[in-house]
Amino acid sequence: MSLTDTSEVFVSAEESALNDLVTALCTARPHLLSYGSPAFVPVSDVADTQMPPILFPGTGGIQWHVRFSVPHLDLYDEDAPLPPQLSLGPGQFSVSTKVQICVDCPKDRHDPKDDPHDPHGDHGGDHPNEPDDPRWDDKPGKAENPVCTTIELYAVGHLAGTTLDGQPALGFAVDAVELVDVMPDDLESVLECLIGQMLRAVLTAIRVPVSALRVGAFTLTPTVGPLIDTDRVLARGNL
Amino acid sequence: MSEIIAAIDEGAANDFLDTVVAGLGPQSTSGSSSLGPFAVSYSVSGTLSNGTVDLIPPGTIRIADLRLDWSASATLSLDLGDFLPEIHIPQVCIDIPCVGTVCTPRIDITWPTVSVPVSFGDFVRATVDLGLSVTLVGGVWKVEGIVQGVPSLAFGPGTAAIVAGIGLAVAAAVAWVPLIGPFLAGLAIAVTAAIGIAGLTGWLGPIITPFISGTRFPVYEQPEWFEVLPATSAIDPAVSVHIDAVGAEVQHNAPEDELVLSADISA
Amino acid sequence: MSDHFDSRALRQTDCYGQRFMKPGTYAYAIGHAGTAALAQDHPYVVVVEGDSPKRGEMAQTLVTVHAEGKAFVPDAPKVTVNAGDMVMWHCPDPHARPFAVSGEKDFFSSDRLVNESGYSHAFTCTGTYEWADAHGSGAKGVVRVSTPDSSSDKGIRSWQSQQRQGVLVMVTDGQAEPAEVDVVLGQTVFFAIVAGPGISITDTAVIEAERPVPGIAFYRKPTRGKDAVA
Numbered sequence A: 001m002s003l004t005d006t007s008e009v010f011v012s013a014e015e016s017a018l019n020d021l022v023t024a025l026c027t028a029r030p031h032l033l034s035y036g037s038p039a040f041v042p043v044s045d046v047a048d049t050q051m052p053p054i055l056f057p058g059t060g061g062i063q064w065h066v067r068f069s070v071p072h073l074d075l076y077d078e079d080a081p082l083p084p085q086l087s088l089g090p091g092q093f094s095v096s097t098k099v100q101i102c103v104d105c106p107k108d109r110h111d112p113k114d115d116p117h118d119p120h121g122d123h124g125g126d127h128p129n130e131p132d133d134p135r136w137d138d139k140p141g142k143a144e145n146p147v148c149t150t151i152e153l154y155a156v157g158h159l160a161g162t163t164l165d166g167q168p169a170l171g172f173a174v175d176a177v178e179l180v181d182v183m184p185d186d187l188e189s190v191l192e193c194l195i196g197q198m199l200r201a202v203l204t205a206i207r208v209p210v211s212a213l214r215v216g217a218f219t220l221t222p223t224v225g226p227l228i229d230t231d232r233v234l235a236r237g238n239l
Numbered sequence B: 001m002s003e004i005i006a007a008i009d010e011g012a013a014n015d016f017l018d019t020v021v022a023g024l025g026p027q028s029t030s031g032s033s034s035l036g037p038f039a040v041s042y043s044v045s046g047t048l049s050n051g052t053v054d055l056i057p058p059g060t061i062r063i064a065d066l067r068l069d070w071s072a073s074a075t076l077s078l079d080l081g082d083f084l085p086e087i088h089i090p091q092v093c094i095d096i097p098c099v100g101t102v103c104t105p106r107i108d109i110t111w112p113t114v115s116v117p118v119s120f121g122d123f124v125r126a127t128v129d130l131g132l133s134v135t136l137v138g139g140v141w142k143v144e145g146i147v148q149g150v151p152s153l154a155f156g157p158g159t160a161a162i163v164a165g166i167g168l169a170v171a172a173a174v175a176w177v178p179l180i181g182p183f184l185a186g187l188a189i190a191v192t193a194a195i196g197i198a199g200l201t202g203w204l205g206p207i208i209t210p211f212i213s214g215t216r217f218p219v220y221e222q223p224e225w226f227e228v229l230p231a232t233s234a235i236d237p238a239v240s241v242h243i244d245a246v247g248a249e250v251q252h253n254a255p256e257d258e259l260v261l262s263a264d265i266s267a
Numbered sequence C: 001m002s003d004h005f006d007s008r009a010l011r012q013t014d015c016y017g018q019r020f021m022k023p024g025t026y027a028y029a030i031g032h033a034g035t036a037a038l039a040q041d042h043p044y045v046v047v048v049e050g051d052s053p054k055r056g057e058m059a060q061t062l063v064t065v066h067a068e069g070k071a072f073v074p075d076a077p078k079v080t081v082n083a084g085d086m087v088m089w090h091c092p093d094p095h096a097r098p099f100a101v102s103g104e105k106d107f108f109s110s111d112r113l114v115n116e117s118g119y120s121h122a123f124t125c126t127g128t129y130e131w132a133d134a135h136g137s138g139a140k141g142v143v144r145v146s147t148p149d150s151s152s153d154k155g156i157r158s159w160q161s162q163q164r165q166g167v168l169v170m171v172t173d174g175q176a177e178p179a180e181v182d183v184v185l186g187q188t189v190f191f192a193i194v195a196g197p198g199i200s201i202t203d204t205a206v207i208e209a210e211r212p213v214p215g216i217a218f219y220r221k222p223t224r225g226k227d228a229v230a
Helices: A015-028 A185-205 B010-022 B158-173 B181-213 C153-163 C204-210
Strands: A009-014 A034-036 A064-068 A072-075 A092-104 A146-164 A167-179 A221-229 A232-238 B004-009 B027-035 B038-049 B052-056 B060-079 B087-089 B092-096 B100-104 B107-109 B113-137 B140-147 B216-223 B225-229 B239-253 B256-266 C014-020 C024-032 C044-049 C060-068 C071-074 C078-082 C085-090 C099-103 C117-122 C127-132 C140-146 C167-172 C175-177 C180-184 C188-195 C197-199
Touching (some): A015 A072, A015 B256, A064 A146, A064 A185, A167 A221, B010 B038, B010 B216, B027 B181, B052 B256, B092 C117, B092 C188, B100 C060, B113 B158, B140 B239, B216 B225, B216 B239, C014 C099, C078 C085, C127 C204, C180 C188
Parallel strands (some): C044 C078, C167 C188
Antiparallel strands (some): A009 B004, A064 A092, A092 A146, B004 B256, B038 B060, B087 B107, B092 B100, B113 B140, C014 C085, C117 C188, C127 C140
16 A cells, blocks of 8 residues: 555654654653752742642641653554553553652751651751752752652553644643552552642643654645554644 | 754745745856857857756755756857858959950958857756755854755757857848848858857856856845844834844654754843 | 938948039038038148139049048149039048038038038938938938848849949939938939039938937026026
8 A cells, every 4th residue: 555545644653753743742841751849849830830838727838849851652553561550552651650759848847857766857968858859958948958869650542633723733641550569559549639630731842743753754734633643643634 | 953943845935946046036147168069159148947846855955847047148159261162253344335344353262250249048957956055154044955066957948049040140230231132041051050050058157157056045034133123213213133043944743844953042 | 321421421321412513723621521611721721723613514533531540631722623623522431430511611611511412321221211401501401321232143243233323313403302212222312413502411320320319508608687696
C-alpha cells in the first residue's frame, strides 16, 4: 500500500522522534513539569510555575511542590514493560515518569535543635529527604523544612487532536494511572487519584504541533489522524 | 529506518511544484552577441510555469511541458549597406537661360549603420528531469531538484511572427535615412530573411536555456536546528530539535509513486 | 523624416556655384557654416583670366572640398578659369560638418548669394519644404518632394530617369520663379540667383529654429544712461 493511501500527503513520526520532541519541549520549558507554592517557587519562571499554598485552618497555608521528570512515551505496541494493572491497547500510548512531591514541615512549634533525639534536627547532617537542588536553600522565602518523596508513575492514554496557536497539534489524554510500590492499597488509590489528576493537567500543557512531526516538509491539512500506528504516529491529509 | 517520514503522491507533487515554480520569480540576463548578420546587445528575462509532474523511482522528478515565458529587449546594430544596393544621385545638368549649362556632381549615397531597438517575447516548453540533491550548508538542510542535462527547448508558434516583427521594427527605425523610402519594403524582407526563424531560435536558445537548466527547484529547506515552537514569553522560550539527517527519494509504493522525505532528529 | 537644407550650411547633397565675370585673383576661405565669414586668412584662390565672358559659352570647374580634421580643404588650392566661367564647390563626405565658402570680395560667398551665383540641393526625403531668405529679402518658395513608384522595374527606371533631370528656380530681386516646384525623391533643384542683395535659400524650419527663445537673452552690462548698473 502506498504511504499516502487515498490522501495526498503522509506524515509519520517514530516514537523515538516523538520522545525527542517531548524532551525538547520539557527541557526548554521545565516549568511545564514543576509546580509549587511560594516557599518552594517564589516566582514563576522558566523552571517553575508558582501556585497558591494549600489552605488549611491554623497552618497559614501548606507549602508544597510537585515536579515530574520528563515523561517517556511508548506507542502501541508495548516495548516498555508496564505494571500488571495496566495494558497497552491498539491506538494507545503509555507514559512513564517520576513525580517528586515535597511539603514544608515548619519547626516553629517544636525546635528539633533542642531535641537531640529528633531525627529532623539539624545536627550537621543532611536531611534524608531533602532534595539535592541547592536552590531550595538559596531562594528567599525558602521552605524551612522540606520533606519529599519520589514515586514512579505509569499511565496509559490516547492521542487527542488539539490546537496550538491555531495550528493542528497533538495532545495526550490519560486513561489510567498506576503507582508502583505504594502501600497500603488505600493509600495507593488515594495517591493515584491525586497524582493522576496532576498528570492529566501536566500532559494537557504538553502539546506537539503537527508541523513538527514533518519537520517542516511540505504542508499538511490532516484528514486522517494524527493516530497511533505501530510504534509511530501518523497522519494523512492534503497539501 | 528514519524517524520522520513525509511523503506526497504524484498529484500533490504536481500541486507542490506549482507553488515552488511560482515562487522562483523571474530570471534575467543581458549581454551581446550576433543575431544573424547583426551585432546585438540584449536583456532577456524569463518566468517559469510548472508543467506535468511524473515521479520516477528512485530519484527523478520529470516535469513535462515546463513553460518559460520570456521577453527580450535588444538593440540591433544594422549596417544598411549590407542589405541595400549602392546608389547615387546622378549628375544633373541644367540649362540656365542666357548663361549656359550648369552641372552638379554625382553624389554617392553611403548607407549608414543604424541601431534598432526591438522588443519581443514568446514562450518555450521543455521536458526536464530533476535529480534530487540533499545538502547541509551553513546550518541549513536543503533538498533541491536539479535539472539533469540540457533540455531541448520547443519554441512556440509566435517565433515566426517575432522575426517578421523585427523586420517591421527595422523598417520603422530607418525611415529617417535619406533616400531609404523606396527601399524600405525590400529592407524588411532582407532583414527577415537574414535572421530567419532558425537564426532567432539559434540565438535565443543559448540565452534562455540557462533559465531552465541552471534552475534549482527547492523541495525542502529548514535550519538544522528546527524550531518546533517559537518563543512566546520570557518563561516560554523557543523549542527546537536538531535535524541530524535528511533523505529524499522517489519510491514506488504500489500503486503509486511518491516523493518521500525522511529525517532523523534529536532533542 | 525631413531634409533641412540651407545654402549657408553646405552638405553632401548641396553645391555652391559662383560665376566670375571679371579677370583677377579672388582669394577665399572654406570654414564651418556660420563662422566662415569671420576668417582672417583666405588661403585659396580663384584666378580669372581672359577678357569679358562670351554669352552662352560658360565653362564650369568643380572644386571638391574635403574635411580634414577641423579644417576644410579644396582638392586644388588654386583654380584658374576664364572670365564668365563658373566654379562649383561640393563636399562628397556625408559625415563632414556643414561648411561655407567665403571670399574676400563681398560678391563671393555661399552665405549670401548674389548675382551670378547658385545653390543646388538634392532632396533625399519626401515632404513639402517651404524655403525663404534667412537674410530677409522676402524671397521664398515651396518644393514638394514625392515618393517615386518603386513597386515595379518600370517605376524604378522612371525614377532613375527623373533624378537625372534637374529643376531650375531663378531668383530675381526677391522673387522666385517658379515659386513652387514638384520633384521626386532624389531629384535636384538648382537655385540660380539672377539678381539680389545677397540672399540665402533656407528651409523655413531652419529659420524657425534660429529664432531666439523668448525669455532667454545674453546679459550685457549697461555702461551709461538710465540702465547703467550702479
